[in-house]
Amino acid sequence: MTAPRKSGNVIAKYLPVYFVLLGIAGLEVFLAYQHFSTAALLVILLGLAICGGALAVMYFMHLAQERRSLFLTLIPATIFVLLMMNMFWSDSFRLLRMRPFPH
Amino acid sequence: MAMHRHDGALMEGSPYAIPSRKLTMWLFLISDAVTFGAILFGYGYLRTASSDWPAPFKFNPSILNVIIMTFVLITSSLTMLGAVDSAKAGDKAKANRFLWSTILLGVIFAGLHIREWFALIDEGVRLFQNPWGSPLFGATFFSITGLHLLHVICGVVAIAVISRGFSRGSLTAGHVETTGLYWHFVDLVWMFVVPLIYLLNISR
Numbered sequence: 001m002t003a004p005r006k007s008g009n010v011i012a013k014y015l016p017v018y019f020v021l022l023g024i025a026g027l028e029v030f031l032a033y034q035h036f037s038t039a040a041l042l043v044i045l046l047g048l049a050i051c052g053g054a055l056a057v058m059y060f061m062h063l064a065q066e067r068r069s070l071f072l073t074l075i076p077a078t079i080f081v082l083l084m085m086n087m088f089w090s091d092s093f094r095l096l097r098m099r100p101f102p103h
Numbered sequence: 104m105a106m107h108r109h110d111g112a113l114m115e116g117s118p119y120a121i122p123s124r125k126l127t128m129w130l131f132l133i134s135d136a137v138t139f140g141a142i143l144f145g146y147g148y149l150r151t152a153s154s155d156w157p158a159p160f161k162f163n164p165s166i167l168n169v170i171i172m173t174f175v176l177i178t179s180s181l182t183m184l185g186a187v188d189s190a191k192a193g194d195k196a197k198a199n200r201f202l203w204s205t206i207l208l209g210v211i212f213a214g215l216h217i218r219e220w221f222a223l224i225d226e227g228v229r230l231f232q233n234p235w236g237s238p239l240f241g242a243t244f245f246s247i248t249g250l251h252l253l254h255v256i257c258g259v260v261a262i263a264v265i266s267r268g269f270s271r272g273s274l275t276a277g278h279v280e281t282t283g284l285y286w287h288f289v290d291l292v293w294m295f296v297v298p299l300i301y302l303l304n305i306s307r
């Protein structure tokens with residue numbers, strides 16, 4: 001266990017990240033009311049959510065301050081698993097168009 | 104012989120230079136992230152495959168409620184950062200003030216979330232039926248937001264237990280930090296739930 005250290009003004013230190021996260025949330029709501037197609041809106045909102053999530057992981061969860069080996073162990077594997085889940089999209093579009101599989 | 108091997112394993116340092124409880128929490132959060140990822144992908148599958156997916160969320164009250172909930176949850180992450188910093192500095196009183204602020208914000212979030220649920224239930228949304236379109240809307244909405252709400256409630260209870268233990272001296276700043284990781288993760292998941300569940304389904 002580490003010895004107690006002097007408490008810094010951590011709120012002020014992370015206030016910029018806090019405001020950026022609030023800004024991202026506000027921007028998402030604003031963009032949701034613009035006239036984008038659903039696919040374009042999905043890409044934009046997902047991109048903004050990934051930016052917000054990355055900020056939260058790196059700064060609020062302090063992953064940026066940990067050893068790089070922790071980042072390399074956790075994050076690429078998680079992204080790989082999440083990317084592998086994308087394989088079923090073609091089937092969902094098939095259901096939408098009610099087309100049977102070709103024989 | 105086996106005892107020697109055991110001792111050797113105990114002496115081996117962490118490759119990540121973090122306590123084992125913190126590494127365990129990270130591994131849990133990664134598995135939880137994949138769980139949320141899977142149910143959000145499942146939701147995406149159903150939404151894409153349904154031609155009549157409902158878009159029931161009006162700005163007032165739903166989206167306005169979500170904006171307030173987001174503000175409350177991100178602010179609670181900030182108070183949690185304060186709690187972890189104060190706990191590491193050994194300032195128990197300040198750490199507890201921050202922890203209870205986080206609990207209060209978590210309770211407000213849960214209250215707003217339940218209010219949103221009741222509003223939708225009043226409009227006729229059930230697990231497998233709703234007045235607008237695809238009957239699976241309710242199942243995905245309640246299961247995804249319900250799982251997140253369960254995480255918030257578990258987090259509030261965990262923070263209360265940690266706060267009590269830390270003020271009594273039975274738990275350390277490391278426990279506060281590990282709980283903080285969990286709480287920030289709950290915040291992170293919400294950042295994905297809002298655009299995918301609410302903002303893609305706004306009523307125009």
